[in-house]
Amino acid sequence: MFNLGTAAHAQDTTKKANAVAKPNPYKRPAVAAQTPVVTPSAATTPQPQKPVDKSLHGQYTYLLTKIYNYQQPLVGALVKNYNDTLKATRKQLKDAQETVTAQAKTIDTLKKSSNNKDQSLAASEAKVNEVSLLGIPINKGTYNLIMWGLVIGFGAIAAIVIARSGAHSREAKYRIKLYNELEEEYKNYKAKANEKEKKLARELQTERNKLDELTGKG
Template sequence: MKFFNLLILFVFISFSSGLRAQTAPVEGSLDGGTIDSQLTWLLKKSPNYQEYEMIKRFMALKMKQNVLDTLKVMRASINEGKNTITAQQTQIDNLKIELGNTNQNLEQTTKEKNSMSFLGILMNKAAYNALLWGIITALVGLLVWFIYKFRNSNLVTQQARAKLSEVEEEFEAHRSRALEREQKVRRQLQDEINKQKAGKS
């Protein structure tokens, strides 16, 4: 009777689990899920002998195949990840090169923006402004010096002309006096000559 009740119970459980397997997806099996869930299912389904789990050969082979498939998928995923990393690293290197070129162009543009060309020499704006104002100051200084020299020379020329005019006037006066004296002396000489001629006659 006990045996019969156990048999009925076993058939009922087998029949109901068979129906459940057909109507719903199997929870925990070697056909799906993660390796961890498959191992857990395998340990639950395997009978114990002392401290050992007795795993059926086909289940062990199926588990081995599942592990190998998972490793294959993981290796492919790792290789794909490595390829992605390599591609991204190449892209990063290219972007770094582009960034370096862009920074170099930016520095050159900034340098050119903050610089002026003077006689073919690139100078920053502060030095250019200092040089320009130095040249302007030197030119203004030279102009002032030339004006001073011109006025000084003009003044000296005017003074020399005034002295020349004065000397000419003195010379004319002296010449007039000398001429008068000479005429006076000639008259006196003529008078003397006339007196001597009159005294001889």
């Protein structure tokens, strides 16, 4: 950025240089007075007066007092272009900040929506994985363990009952076999007893006949 104070000093110096009167050709030239030689260390350079107001408007106002009138529109146009550019840049910066703020709000909204969806999904999964057993909510994994435990338990009980039933069946068959054997022996014994009884009855009848014969003869 150029220094308006330095430019104003240059314009002021130009004015003074142009304001020097032209020499008169009819006037006798004056004898130049001898002036002491000034060393560079003793020479002093005039310092331009700096504006008190350091703002852009203050420097612009100060510059208008140091330039020609025909230069003022050019400087005014330059300052106007600078102000327009500055305003446009500030507007772009403001728009960019508003865009960033809107995007940040959108991101926050999306994050909240994502969190709500995650919570809803977790609740849905928990509801899907939950089973009511006797009015008590139980996790599906626990429910499966309980059901498989009951199935295994009932299977073990059924196996024990079947094993016991098999043992009882074998015992019953054994008892039936013994009964049949005893019945067969009893039948054989009864048949033999009948035969023996008949034999004894015949022998008894024979003895009676013999006794009757002996008694009749006597």
